[in-house]
Amino acid sequence: MASLADISARAGVSIATASRVLNGSSHPVSAAMRQRVLDAAAEVDYAPSFVARALVKGRTPIVGVIVGDIVDPYFAEIARGVEDVVGRKGYLTMLSSAHRSTELEIGHLRALRAYQATGVIFASSGFLHDTRREELQRSLDETREAGAKVVALAHRELDCPTVTFDNRAAAYDVTDYVISLGHRRIAFVDGPEGLYTSLERRDGFEAAMRAADLDPTLRFEGGFEYEAGYETARRIAAGRLPEAIVAVNDDVGIGLLMGLRDAGVDVPGTVSVAGIDDTRPARYVGLTTVSAPLHELGITAAGLVLADDEDGAPTGDIVLPHRLTPRSTTARRRARAAGQRRRAARARARR
Amino acid sequence: MASLADISARAGVSIATASRVLNGSSHPVSAAMRQRVLDAAAEVDYAPSFVARALVKGRTPIVGVIVGDIVDPYFAEIARGVEDVVGRKGYLTMLSSAHRSTELEIGHLRALRAYQATGVIFASSGFLHDTRREELQRSLDETREAGAKVVALAHRELDCPTVTFDNRAAAYDVTDYVISLGHRRIAFVDGPEGLYTSLERRDGFEAAMRAADLDPTLRFEGGFEYEAGYETARRIAAGRLPEAIVAVNDDVGIGLLMGLRDAGVDVPGTVSVAGIDDTRPARYVGLTTVSAPLHELGITAAGLVLADDEDGAPTGDIVLPHRLTPRSTTARRRARAAGQRRRAARARARR
């Protein structure tokens, strides 16, 4: 590991001069000296120590991204958005999974602070009753005092800028779409208990139902994962079937889809199913959903984190647009019984 | 940002003493002093600077993971495996996407070295003819000289320990399974040109075909992504249909599945489809595949990177086992025509 000292010795110049040419300083250096330094640096394949540099500048070109679970395509898409922009600017991405634990988040925040990270992005939603929220806020404040920018990508009740999309409206929109297909008896499969995102989406569902004078109380416990949807499907299939089901997210929607079909229920023939987010798997199975600007969330957050303060960068909160994406797991309502066979035939033909 | 100097002043002790109690040194410190230091540290919520520490210790508790694309569930699963174990030990994960560019990999390696990372894990496969391979190897050597452990999770022609699974055998096994179903005219959809992983899998396919006295030459260009599979499906559907198709990975397999069905081809009634990897989406759509030990790859690699050298840790290369996972996109071969309707009926019933 060559250091500036090595270079300066090799080139026969002072460390200061070596430093100046090797870090794009604006301080003038004669062409001759410059060349000698450059040559010496090339010879030993010099690479500056980020840690030494960080120690003096009080800042590391690191952006931390705290997600729930990187295997969840929701977070993966966000992480990629972040990396796309910070990587291009020479920053590195520190990725941490917090598994929805505020305690772990605080720990990661602490570590990021210890590294003098340039910024940190919270990708997960928060809980309505979070006993550790204040503690998190304190940790966040300290982080900011240490010079890092912090931004959240979901509702958190935290004093920090956010970039989000409207979960409530997204849920409202899919629900409204399903209603427009003629369905009346529509169920909602909930997300994890107490999470803002779950609540907002449920809220959107209920609002759309009420706006159409329909009963918004048909709800099932769920989660954010495929398995939750699959299990719920079996429970649903065992009772009186709804005409359509809106799931809190795509994974649950897909779980419902598969569970229902495995239980012998035709989707969308007998029951329509829709999700929210439009992660890749949703495309794969043709799930009707609403496209959330996941990648853009990451890009935008990264932009905020790296923006020069004088940049006139948009401050406060940013809300990105979503878009309804109808696919083939939802269908127009038909009269029961009679339509049943016809639907089956059409479904077959469509393949 | 409180520093040791602050603490020492507050507690009325030397910086050395403060340091000793605050970093679990074995150096003896009297109970009284210890308490004073602890109190002072608590008052100001002291957190040691990782960068200062790194400067003197020449090492950062960071492990870098260089993947192709974090949105690809293949890599996401590996990244999670890594994070699960390094996180538990107090290390942080630096994630970088290299998009199959050796040049980007070299850049990331350089950065990781500048950070004095403890280890770096290469998750992507290499190319058969990589003009930059030597350059990468040099960079890798330097990284290792700097004290970092390096491990690769795929064939790379690099002088460094690897932990992998047997791509060739995996492809052989699915192919063999498909053959056992009675299929004869079986196609293979290739991965990206020149990638070791692509080649090994194709090799396994061909070997299995030849072992069964079947023609191994029915191949289609593909890639590693859903879209490639989908497009290929349309081309395949336009010609004489094979009885079965083995895809280089799950995403392509799913693309084939959807493309075929959209083109009116019944899967598995008319054509069977299988993939490799068993990423989550494969489970979602019921794709027949072989389960690759992705998560374990990450876990094992992380273990190697964090292992004490004296640990008697397994050196050299490690090959983890895979497992055939039949699902519902493959079916036994029937006599054509006559069986057609019957198959359709059964397919419906099975749901």
Place this chain on the structure above:
DNA sequence: TTGTAGGCGTTATCAT
């Protein structure tokens, strides 16, 4: 234009 030297926060060596 070049060089000297102080300091960033820790750890570790060497006295005391």
Place this chain on the structure above:
DNA sequence: ATGATAACGCCTACAA
């Protein structure tokens, strides 16, 4: 048991 103090590698006034 405690405390100075010299690194670690780099940047940056300040001096020359």
